[in-house]
Amino acid sequence: MNYGVIGTSDITIRFIESAQETTDFNLTSVYSRSYDKAKQFADRFNALAVYTDLNEMANSDQVDIVYIASPNSLHFEQVKLFLRHKKHVICEKPIFSNLYEWQAAFQLADENGVFLFEAARNIHAPNFKRLKENVHRIGKIRSAVLSYMKYSSRYDLVLKGEEPNIFSLKFSGGALVDLGVYPIFAAVSLFGVPKKVTYFPVIIATGVDGSGTLILEYDGFVCTILCSKIVNADLPCEIHGEAGTIAFNHIAPPTKIEYKDRLTGGTEELAIPQKELDMVYEIEAFKEIIENQDRERYEELGRISEAVLRITEEARRQNGIVFGVER
Known part of the structure; x- marks a missing residue:
């Protein structure tokens, strides 16, 4: 399974190193707003494709699944882009800012026949x-x-x-x-x-x-x-x-x-x-769900993800903590 990454932070490095512990999970593509940063990152992990344009990456036939580790407020639009191009998505926690985004994105995943996962490794x-x-x-x-x-x-x-x-x-x-x-x-x-x-x-x-x-x-x-x-x-x-x-x-x-x-x-x-690289366990779980088309397991993870977001949104509402995407 070929995958790309969005973001070049430490958590992305940990994800890639964990993915290297699995079989059939091959890094092909790296995105960053900075070409030099993306190129340096891609060279480090032997990825052939470098992108500074997300639309080009989403259109690539060398990406089956994408790992998103960008700032939280960017998750929703980036997730939607790849889902529309029928790519599976693993999005770093917190997956979205609010329930509206969660519901829209998971519906879009279903409409396009792909899977959307929140990377809650624990x-x-x-x-x-x-x-x-x-x-x-x-x-x-x-x-x-x-x-x-x-x-x-x-x-x-x-x-x-x-x-x-x-x-x-x-x-x-x-x-x-x-x-x-x-x-x-x-x-x-x-x-x-x-x-x-x-x-x-x-x-x-x-x-x-x-x-x-x-x-x-x-x-x-x-x-x-x-x-x-x-x-x-x-x-x-x-x-x-x-x-x-x-x-x-x-x-x-x-x-x-x-x-x-x-x-x-x-x-x-x-x-x-x-394993010390404990992200390997979520990667293996997501890979098995995709390969086996395990809707029951997928939907259970989705219910947990939705409940967590519902809790954080309610906690913020009680205290007037309003994110920029909600203004």
Whole structure:
């Protein structure tokens, strides 16, 4: 399967390196607004085609699927372009700015007989699947705390009075949609769609949430999500049940998972070895869906993706966080 990439950032490098771990996934094309940057990137990874025009890339018969890692606000128009040219699309999270874009794009994918995926790598990792398989052991769930708090070097630019994309309303940025989506994807995958969503953001100078606490209410328990791009924290994630607790070290994805039995006091390590280039698992999952035309699996991923976007949109609405594409 021949693929192209849009964007030349670190996440694109990680995607390409992960794709190299799979079979039948061949990089042919690189797009950047800068020819020199695209050419340098293509040479590094032995891609033959370089583009500065997205229409030319979308028309290429050397691209079966495209990976999009551009600024968030650009995703919708770029995704639509490739779907209209009957290319499968993997779009980096957050896939879109709002539900209107999500619904329009997924309808367009169906109309053109292609697949559209959100690159939420953590829910495809083997250790997340281990977590999901074992969560029943803790009995009736009574609470959960999931966190992803990592200081962004680009926040230094904000402190200097600048507005980098990830901290800009114009580019649909902010902590919740950038890092918070990882624990939200985990929560929806593990517990389903919450009954109620409440968000308490810390708004920074650029108008986005630099940090925040998201409360997801379920029947009988609350899931608290902590996210930040302006502080660091090494908090473990925990799910608490009447029969025990599952604790894991990271949300994207876990590498250590410990089950603690409340009655016996015993502990059990549940994690298994997994590849450091963990994006390989989402790539393999998407490739299998395409090859097998697995609509059931595809639609389940779509339901999760839609629910996550519905949560972030509601959280923003409560706090008057309006992206540029919505003005």
